Amino acid sequence: xxPELEGKSALVTGASRGFGRAIALRLAREGANVVVNYRRSxxxxxxxxxxxxxxxxxxxxxxxxxxVGSEESLHRLFTNxxxxxxxxxxxxxxxxxxxxxxxxxxxxxxxxVTMTSSARSLMHLAQHAVPLMxxxxxxxxxxxxxxxxxxxxxxxxxGPAKAALESITRYLAVELAPKGIVVNGVMAGPCFTRSxxxxxxxxxxxxxxxxxxxxxxxxxxxxVADTVAFLCSNQAKMIVGQFIFVDGGCSITK
Ligand SMILES: NC(=O)c1ccc[n+]([C@@H]2O[C@H](COP(=O)([O-])OP(=O)(O)OC[C@H]3O[C@@H](n4cnc5c(N)ncnc54)[C@H](OP(=O)(O)O)[C@@H]3O)[C@@H](O)[C@H]2O)c1
Numbered sequence: 001x002x003p004e005l006e007g008k009s010a011l012v013t014g015a016s017r018g019f020g021r022a023i024a025l026r027l028a029r030e031g032a033n034v035v036v037n038y039r040r041s042x043x044x045x046x047x048x049x050x051x052x053x054x055x056x057x058x059x060x061x062x063x064x065x066x067x068v069g070s071e072e073s074l075h076r077l078f079t080n081x082x083x084x085x086x087x088x089x090x091x092x093x094x095x096x097x098x099x100x101x102x103x104x105x106x107x108x109x110x111x112x113v114t115m116t117s118s119a120r121s122l123m124h125l126a127q128h129a130v131p132l133m134x135x136x137x138x139x140x141x142x143x144x145x146x147x148x149x150x151x152x153x154x155x156x157x158x159g160p161a162k163a164a165l166e167s168i169t170r171y172l173a174v175e176l177a178p179k180g181i182v183v184n185g186v187m188a189g190p191c192f193t194r195s196x197x198x199x200x201x202x203x204x205x206x207x208x209x210x211x212x213x214x215x216x217x218x219x220x221x222x223x224v225a226d227t228v229a230f231l232c233s234n235q236a237k238m239i240v241g242q243f244i245f246v247d248g249g250c251s252i253t254k
Contacts, residue, residue: 099113
């Protein structure tokens with residue numbers, strides 16, 4: 001569907017499950033080579049690599065460990081990426097680690113870990129990846145949630161981190177556009193993945209979402225992956241610093 005992605009190389013952070021897994025598979029279906037990044041879930045990441053190999057379209061996929069919240073770990077990750085691929089054209093900043101709860105009950109440590117993993121990581125990913133985007137063509141896509149703009153239960157720390165991620169996305173979009181690197185984001189609605197399940201009140205949020213969504217269902221991981229693939233394509237080349245809402249219309253209803 002997007003032949004320009006064929007032969008390109010993509011890093012998808014947090015690709016061992018959830019949205020990241022679906023995005024890695026989607027980009028591989030487009031013919032892109034994929035780095036399946038994970039932090040702890042090596043077995044699941046290797047499973048995603050096996051699923052990509054089973055596509056049988058000749059793309060290369062490797063599972064590489066890296067904690068997006070650690071500068072040192074990211075440095076190692078990019079050394080390993082450079083050893084596997086001559087260039088890197090696509091980065092999907094999907095991984096996030098957030099401590100659920102309220103601002104009043106959080107600790108400095110939890111606040112900093114959440115901010116570092118979920119927001120500052122995008123800056124480091126761009127700093128490492130842009131020198132590898134060699135032919136004046138690149139794509140960076142971040143993944144955010146409604147909690148960056150609205151106050152949701154249990155999102156006291158994650159919400160502000162997502163707001164920072166969104167701002168970093170826009171600033172990078174302006175800094176990198178002259179280099180031919182297009183930066184955008186996807187604002188995903190609730191989907192019952194492992195990270196959502198950890199948020200107190202997740203089930204209620206999902207039930208309320210289904211009631212309010214004009215599409216009358218939750219989004220799937222593949223819905224997000226389809227939009228990421230579009231943002232990586234040439235068709236999206238003049239969309240700069242924007243967030244595409246993938247939420248079945250939830251955000252426009254009361
Ligand atoms: N699910 C939703 O309803 C929803 C809605 C809107 C936005 N989002 C966003 O979508 C993204 C993916 O969420 P998800 O729901 O798909 O989560 P998920 O199923 O829990 O998957 C999270 C992935 O991130 C990895 N990860 C976590 N911390 C990491 C770190 N520090 N460094 C590298 N990898 C790390 C995990 O790997 P390991 O297990 O190896 O740590 C896993 O592969 C997140 O940015 C999330 O905020 C989710």
